[in-house]
Amino acid sequence: MSGFPNLRLRRVRRTPGIRAIFDLPFPGPEKFCWPMFVVPGHNKQEPIASMPGQFRWSVDRLAQAVEPVVAQGVGSVLLFGQTDRPKDNGGSGAWDERGPVQEAVRELKRHFPELTVMTDVCLCAYTHHGHCAPLRPDGALDNDAGCACLAKVALSHAAAGADCVAPSAMMDGQIAAIRAALAEEHFDDTLLMAYSTKFASACYGPFREAEGSAPGHVPGMPADRKGYQASYANARNACLESILDETEGADILMVKPALFYLDMIRRVREQTLLPVAAYNVSGEYAMLIATAERGWGDLGDLVRESTMGIVRAGADLIISYWASRYNDFFRR
Numbered sequence: 001m002s003g004f005p006n007l008r009l010r011r012v013r014r015t016p017g018i019r020a021i022f023d024l025p026f027p028g029p030e031k032f033c034w035p036m037f038v039v040p041g042h043n044k045q046e047p048i049a050s051m052p053g054q055f056r057w058s059v060d061r062l063a064q065a066v067e068p069v070v071a072q073g074v075g076s077v078l079l080f081g082q083t084d085r086p087k088d089n090g091g092s093g094a095w096d097e098r099g100p101v102q103e104a105v106r107e108l109k110r111h112f113p114e115l116t117v118m119t120d121v122c123l124c125a126y127t128h129h130g131h132c133a134p135l136r137p138d139g140a141l142d143n144d145a146g147c148a149c150l151a152k153v154a155l156s157h158a159a160a161g162a163d164c165v166a167p168s169a170m171m172d173g174q175i176a177a178i179r180a181a182l183a184e185e186h187f188d189d190t191l192l193m194a195y196s197t198k199f200a201s202a203c204y205g206p207f208r209e210a211e212g213s214a215p216g217h218v219p220g221m222p223a224d225r226k227g228y229q230a231s232y233a234n235a236r237n238a239c240l241e242s243i244l245d246e247t248e249g250a251d252i253l254m255v256k257p258a259l260f261y262l263d264m265i266r267r268v269r270e271q272t273l274l275p276v277a278a279y280n281v282s283g284e285y286a287m288l289i290a291t292a293e294r295g296w297g298d299l300g301d302l303v304r305e306s307t308m309g310i311v312r313a314g315a316d317l318i319i320s321y322w323a324s325r326y327n328d329f330f331r332r
C-alpha cells in the first residue's frame with residue numbers, strides 16, 4: 001500500500017455526505033430496549049432524582065408511558081418492579097402473580113401486543129436484607145435456594161405473558177434452574193436472557209435509588225454484592241460465566257455495564273454465536289447528564305458517541321435509558 005502523499009485518509013472524511021457513505025449507521029429503534037420501573041399503587045409517575053427524565057410508573061400509567069416510545073419504533077422494554085408487601089428472606093413478593101411486574105406484563109401485552117416485553121428476574125427488591133438470594137441462618141448466601149426462588153419468579157412472569165425473562169441475581173446454576181422450570185410448565189417459547197456477565201460495578205447507584213434495592217446490613221454479610229457479581233479485574237472468570245450460561249440454556253447473553261466493559265462485550269461476542277445484549281446502566285446514563293448539565297459536553301453528542309461504542313463492540317441488543325428518546329438522538 002502506498003502511503004502519503006498518494007494516500008490521504010481525509011478524503012473519505014471530508015464532507016458529511018462522504019462520511020455518511022462510509023460510517024456505520026445507528027441501529028434502528030427495534031434494536032433498543034427501554035428499562036422501566038414499575039411500582040405498586042395508582043396514578044404514579046415518580047421522578048427518579050439521580051436519573052433525570054426517567055420515572056417510576058404505576059401499572060395504570062404504563063400504557064401512557066410506553067405509547068410514545070412504541071411510536072418511535074423501540075422494540076422492547078425491560079421491567080423492574082417493587083413491592084408494598086412485607087419483604088422476607090426469600091423475596092416471595094417477587095413471584096406474586098398479582099405483583100406490579102406481573103400486572104405490568106399483562107397491561108403492556110394488552111395495549112401493545114407487538115412490543116417485546118422482557119422482565120428482570122431477581123429477589124433483591126423483595127428480600128428484607130436486599131441480597132439477590134435468601135440467607136441461611138448463619139448469614140451466608142443460600143445459592144441453591146436462590147435458584148429455586150428465581151425459577152418461581154421467572155415462571156410467574158412467563159405465565160403473565162412475558163416474551164423474555166432475564167435473571168440478574170448471578171447465582172450459580174440460575175439459568176439451568178429457570179430453563180428446567182420453564183420446560184416443565186411448557187413455556188417453550190419464552191426467551192431466557194442471562195445477565196451472564198454482570199459486574200459488581202460502582203455504576204448502579206442511581207438504579208438502586210430507583211429500585212430501593214441497595215443491600216442492607218446483615219451481621220456477617222457484606223453490604224455489597226461482590227461475593228456473587230463478577231469482578232471487574234477478572235475477565236476470564238467473567239467470560240466463563242457467559243460460556244456456562246450458554247450451556248445451561250440461555251438464548252441471549254448480556255454484559256452489564258456496557259461502557260466500562262466494551263472489551264467484555266467484544267470478548268463475549270467472539271466466543272459465542274448467541275445474540276449479545278449490552279446494558280448501558282443507570283450510572284452511565286447519569287454521568288452523561290451530569291456532564292452536559294455542567295456545560296462540559298453536549299448531551300446528544302455524548303449519547304451518540306457512547307452508544308456507537310457499544311454498537312462497535314458487537315452488541316445486538318442495546319438496553320438503554322436513551323431508548324425512550326430514540327428520535328432525539330439517533331433518528332436520521
Ligand SMILES: [Zn+2]
Nearest residue numbers: 122123124132
Ligand atoms: Zn438482585
